Amino acid sequence: MPVHPGQLSDRDASRIAHYAADADTAGWLHPVQQALLHRRGWLRMLAPRALGGAELALxxxxRLEESIAAIDGSMGWTLTLCAGAGWFAGFLPPALARDVLATKRVCLAGSGAPTGHAxxxxxxxxxxxxxxxxxxxPMATHFTFNAILREHGQPLLDAAGHPRMKAFVVPAALVEIVPNWRSIGLRATASHGYRVRGQWIGRDHGFDIDPDKAREQGPLYRFPFLAFAFVTLSANVAGMAGHFIALAEECLRHRRNRFGESEALIEVPAVQAVLAECRARFxxxxxxxxxxxxxxxxxxxxxxxxxxxxAAELQALSMAWVAASRHAVDTLYPYCGLYAARADSPVNRxxxxxxTASQHALLMPHA
Structure with missing residues (x-):
């Protein structure tokens, strides 16, 4: 029986976990992981159904993104960012969106920073x-980005006097990847930079990420972008934290309280209380x-x-979940011993x- 795009089977979970360490070492998702993203339709799950996507309920x-991030952070993060870019299809002219989604093994990657000009x-x-x-x-067929609009070399300004910005989508053929991803974590996301050098595109490749300007009227495209970004990113970070809590508990079962003693840390009441508090808050x-x-x-x-x-409450609760995740990871890590400092241990990965994921600019703790 085919797997529904919004479900994660035990078999797929096992496959993702099996190749996670190899992908981390290689610096890119394993071919089996990549194949799953395409075969299960996960990269199209937020795109309009009428144009070839699955248009799943948010x-x-x-929940799917959290589940995958709780197995392999790199795969969960890649899925979330690429499927999130696929969500933009609901804001594109239908003919262009249909062409994009008809691309074999379609995958949209991109950046939200307005570090270019149009x-x-x-x-x-x-x-x-x-x-x-x-x-x-590495697997993107299209790239999205924000750019400052200009005319005759001068920025176009909005009513408040600020430079006007627009989102764009372009085929990968117009893009040069800059291999500069060297982070300590999320290595297998291959989150490299990219350049576009003086390439011309038609106006229909520009779009506005605004529920009032959505081309598709389904509920997914009526959801405000900022709230959408908060809930998807926080679920990823929390999925990784949930995984860490489980691995930390295993460390506590195997680590001794003191040299020469047989009592495991997990049996120490004070340590039990710390673990229970972290779990309860999370x-x-x-x-x-x-x-x-x-x-x-x-x-x-x-x-x-x-x-x-x-929307404001969703953002606040997203940040509260991220804060609880940070608290759990940072509180439990010192109890895990030198095993957790080994680069080849699952808990270290x-x-x-x-x-790395929690450093995303959107998830910055409030000062």
Whole structure:
């Protein structure tokens, strides 16, 4: 029986886990992992159904992303960022979106930083710029990015006097990958930079990520982008943290309390209390997060929008879950011993992945 795109089977979970260490060493997802992303339709799961995507409910997508990140952070992160870029298909002109999604083994990668320019030229734009951190870059068939709009070399300004920015999608043939991803964690995401050097594209390749300007009217495309980004990224970070908590508990079962003593750390009441507190705080934050996400999704199904107050609460609860994740990982790590410092140990890989993912600018702790 085929696996539904929003589900993770035990067999697929086992495959992802089996190749995680090899992918980390190689610096890119294993071919089996890549094949799963395409075969299960996960990279299209947020794209419009009418144009060739699966258009899954957002709560199901977020739970799947958390589940995969809890097995392999690199695969979860790559899926989330690339499927998230596929969500942009709902904001593209339908003909272009259909062509993009019809691409064999389609994968969209990109960056949100406006580190390039789009100069108006005829019926399109001349693009020039450099962008960093495109997770999944080696398998991308298309790249997305934000660029500052210019005319005659001068930035176009909005009503407030700020430079106007627009999102774009271009085929990979117009892009030069810059292999500069050298992070300690999420190594297998291959989140390299990329350049576009003076390439011309038609106006239909530019789009606005705004529910009021969505080309598709399904509930997915009525969800505000910032809230969408918070819930998907935080679920990834938390998935890695949940994995770390489980591996840390295993370390506590095998590490002795003192040299020459037989008592395992897990048997020490004070250590048990620390573990229980970390789990309780993490689980409570997770429950509050999903309760709000599910309610917000029901709201967008019923009313066609997410209220500003609900979106703000979603962002706050996302950050609270990330904070609980940071607390758990940073509190439990010192109890794990030198084994956790070994680069080839699973707990070290998860620790590295977590601390790399949690550095995302959107997840910066409030000062």
């Amino acid at each position: 709560p199901a997508v977020v 100069d108006a030229e005829g019926e399109g734009y001349r693009i020039d710029g450099h962008w960093d951190y495109a997770s999944g870059a 689980d409570a934050a997770r429950s509050r997060f999903y309760a709000r996400l599910d309610a917000s999704w029901e709201g967008v199904l019923a009313e066609g929008r997410v209220a500003a107050a609900d 998860v620790w590295r992945d977590f601390h």
